[in-house]
Amino acid sequence: SAQLQQLLEQAATGGSAPHAAEARCYDAAELAHAIEAGELVNHYQPKVDFASTLVTGVETLVRWQHPQDGLVYPDRFIALAEEADLIDALMCKVLHTALRDVRQWASRGHGLQVAINVSMDNLQRLDFPDFVERAALDSGVPLSSLVLEVTESHLMKNRQAALDILTRLRLKRIHLSIDDFGTGHSSLVQLRDIPFNELKIDRSFVHGAWRDASLSTILNASLEMARKLGMKAVAEGIEDRADWDYLRQAGCDVAQGWFIARAMPAEQLPAWLQDWERRRAELITPVTDG
Numbered sequence: 151s152a153q154l155q156q157l158l159e160q161a162a163t164g165g166s167a168p169h170a171a172e173a174r175c176y177d178a179a180e181l182a183h184a185i186e187a188g189e190l191v192n193h194y195q196p197k198v199d200f201a202s203t204l205v206t207g208v209e210t211l212v213r214w215q216h217p218q219d220g221l222v223y224p225d226r227f228i229a230l231a232e233e234a235d236l237i238d239a240l241m242c243k244v245l246h247t248a249l250r251d252v253r254q255w256a257s258r259g260h261g262l263q264v265a266i267n268v269s270m271d272n273l274q275r276l277d278f279p280d281f282v283e284r285a286a287l288d289s290g291v292p293l294s295s296l297v298l299e300v301t302e303s304h305l306m307k308n309r310q311a312a313l314d315i316l317t318r319l320r321l322k323r324i325h326l327s328i329d330d331f332g333t334g335h336s337s338l339v340q341l342r343d344i345p346f347n348e349l350k351i352d353r354s355f356v357h358g359a360w361r362d363a364s365l366s367t368i369l370n371a372s373l374e375m376a377r378k379l380g381m382k383a384v385a386e387g388i389e390d391r392a393d394w395d396y397l398r399q400a401g402c403d404v405a406q407g408w409f410i411a412r413a414m415p416a417e418q419l420p421a422w423l424q425d426w427e428r429r430r431a432e433l434i435t436p437v438t439d440g
């Protein structure tokens with residue numbers, strides 16, 4: 151039946167896109183217009199240090215505030231942006247907005263690191279490191295407050311150029327993070343060649359790992375690898391208290407996920423930070439042995 155079909159599709163997409171069946175595709179011209187017209191908005195999801203429960207920073211997650219369709223999530227337009235050569239224009243907007251928001255929070259007493267997602271396709275232009283540096287300098291945000299979360303795109307034009315650019319970004323003291331580690335999209339294990347600072351373990355290995363032997367095996371191996379390579383380990387997809395307790399116990403450094411907060415508009419962050427001050431006390435429990 152149609153209903154069964156919809157349930158199957160929902161299951162296949164992890165239940166995250168309940169209207170997947172009727173969701174329409176966008177074309178390059180629409181997306182180009184949206185970028186130009188300022189329809190892209192930045193949402194921010196907090197990152198929290200497991201040991202201290204202090205907020206270390208936020209990750210920028212772009213959304214398309216579509217005039218007819220409402221809030222459209224990046225899974226429906228990032229691949230298009232890559233294919234249509236719009237990914238640089240998109241990154242440029244996202245970066246400038248994020249830097250402006252970081253400045254705004256800082257002026258209210260909240261010093262935060264900000265992470266930007268970049269596609270490997272953004273790492274094809276030799277002037278990318280200078281572009282990022284200039285944008286940060288112009289907005290008065292120190293380069294050490296910037297994290298670039300790198301996701302491999304399915305296209306992946308020139309790998310060597312990307313590796314050179316990553317090295318140059320690192321020399322500018324910009325922090326580099328490997329996103330979606332463990333998934334097919336991240337064979338970024340040229341780890342030996344690039345000094346990545348952070349390893350983000352994909353949420354498919356995080357949520358529910360405490361009760362799944364194979365997930366927890368992959369998870370613990372990833373954590374050990376991060377430790378041995380001197381990288382900070384970040385777990386995405388901490389959805390509940392059990393995930394939090396398990397990852398904390400396993401020695402993961404930083405937590406991110408719905409248990410802490412969903413991504414939110416910039417103006418909601420100060421109130422959330424205040425609320426977190428009340429919530430975090432109950433999470434500070436000693437790690438037990440065993």
Ligand code: C2E
Nearest residue numbers: 211212223224225228244267268269301387388389407408
């Ligand atoms: P990502 O960088 O791996 O971001 C994590 C995704 O998981 C986000 O989805 C976030 O909203 C979602 N998430 C966070 N916590 C939880 C949780 O506890 N449970 C579950 N089920 N999901 C959680 P979102 O915002 O839809 O973004 C999807 C992907 O789109 C991102 O994955 C990133 O690769 C890409 N993306 C987002 N913004 C940008 C951007 O500005 N530029 C580029 N190139 N890619 C972006």
Ligand code: MG
Nearest residue numbers: 209267299329
């Ligand atoms: Mg990310």
Ligand code: MG
Nearest residue numbers: 329330350386
């Ligand atoms: Mg990720």
Ligand code: MG
Nearest residue numbers: 330352353386
């Ligand atoms: Mg992911």
